Amino acid sequence: MHNNFSLFSIIVQNSVNMLLKIVKLSIIAAVVSVFAACSNNNLFFKTVKIPDEGWYKNEAANFNVTVNDTLSGYDFYLIVRNNNDYRYSNLFVFLNTVLPNGNKTRDTIEVVLADNFGRWLGKGWGAVKENKLLLKKSLQFPLKGEYKFFIQQAMRTDTLKGITDVGLQLVKPQ
Numbered sequence: 001m002h003n004n005f006s007l008f009s010i011i012v013q014n015s016v017n018m019l020l021k022i023v024k025l026s027i028i029a030a031v032v033s034v035f036a037a038c039s040n041n042n043l044f045f046k047t048v049k050i051p052d053e054g055w056y057k058n059e060a061a062n063f064n065v066t067v068n069d070t071l072s073g074y075d076f077y078l079i080v081r082n083n084n085d086y087r088y089s090n091l092f093v094f095l096n097t098v099l100p101n102g103n104k105t106r107d108t109i110e111v112v113l114a115d116n117f118g119r120w121l122g123k124g125w126g127a128v129k130e131n132k133l134l135l136k137k138s139l140q141f142p143l144k145g146e147y148k149f150f151i152q153q154a155m156r157t158d159t160l161k162g163i164t165d166v167g168l169q170l171v172k173p174q
Contacts, residue, residue, distance in 0.1 A: 041174065043067075043074050047081070047167030054159035060096070060150040061166045067100075067147060072172060073138030078151070079167035080111050082120070083127045086162025089114035092154040093166070095135075100145025108154060109135065128164055138173060 048061035080091060091111045098104050111133050114120050122129035141147065149168055153160045 041172045043170040043172065045167070045169045045171075047079055047165045049165050050163050054161040055153045055163050056159050057153055057155075057157070060152045063149040063151075063168050065147045065149065065168075065170065066145070067141040068144055070141050070144055073140050074170040075134060075173055076136040076139045077169040077171070078109060078111065078133045078135050079130060079165070079169060080113070080122075080133070080163065081124075081128055081130045081165040082113055082122075082163050083129075084120075084162070086113065086160075088155065089118065091160075091163065094150075094152045094154045096150040096152070098148040098150075100143045100147065109133070132169070139170075 044063070044065045046063055048063075050061075078093070078095070080093075082091075090113055093109050093111065095107045095109055096104065097106075111131055112121065113129070113131060120129045122131035124130050151166050151168075153163065
């Protein structure tokens with residue numbers, strides 16, 4: 001009987017070790033594929049941390065994007081991260097753009113951050129949620145050169161608390 005128990009425990013131990021190896025390899029493969037997928041298709045990705053004291057209405061997050069390819073289309077995303085200190089269910093921002101030729105545009109954008117019951121939307125564990133809003137699908141830049149983007153909060157308060165980061169992402173569609 002003792003030999004049967006030893007054989008059984010060896011089989012169980014070998015099975016557990018093999019399962020652990022499979023899980024480790026699966027995690028490594030998933031991480032590598034995520035990094036490979038993210039890095040190959042991004043023309044631009046940057047977030048700017050908003051000061052803990054709040055986002056003053058006259059302060060803008062700045063982003064400079066160099067565009068060399070005017071034929072390809074890029075999905076253009078606005079990224080907003082908020083925490084539980086944010087008092088509203090939405091956020092209005094101004095997106096100011098300066099094109100390489102000096103022309104300027106200004107768009108007003110609403111980002112919905114919570115549902116009708118006050119539950120935060122977006123992804124993330126814990127207190128910070130990230131919302132990724134598609135601004136334009138397959139955006140083709142009209143000119144080569146440096147584009148300057150400025151994001152300002154457009155809420156009716158001088159200093160906005162609870163927005164932790166804002167950012168832009170340009171991704172080549174797959």
